[in-house]
Amino acid sequence: MGKCNIDHSHADVVNKLESQEQFLPDHxxxxxxxxxxxxxxxxxxxxxxxxxxxxxxxxxxEQEDRNVQLTKMIG
Incomplete structure (x- = not known):
């Protein structure tokens, strides 16, 4: 994933999580x-x-890689 020049707000991140949550592991x-x-x-x-x-x-x-990165980020 390349770096993006757009700053995403807290609300943007919550909205993105809501739109993807059915595809993500529950934990x-x-x-x-x-x-x-x-x-x-x-x-x-x-x-x-x-x-x-x-x-x-x-x-x-790619999802498995992202899951690892998400786990590291969110603890």
Whole structure:
């Protein structure tokens, strides 16, 4: 995933999570919502947005890679 020059708001990230949650493992959905209850810097919001972006269209291998990155991010 390349870097994007667009800063995504907290609301953008929540909306993206809502649109992708049916495709994500339950534990990641719950963890991401809990993670988003706290304040995060712009880079973190952008990174999370891009991990979620087009998750549903990603290959199984790509989804597994993203799951690892999401787990590391949200703890």
């Amino acid at each position: 990641l959905v719950e963890g991401a919502y809990a993670f988003l209850q706290k304040e995060h810097d712009q880079e973190t919001l952008n990174d999370l947005f891009h991990l979620l972006k087009k998750y549903d269209l990603s290959s199984e291998n």
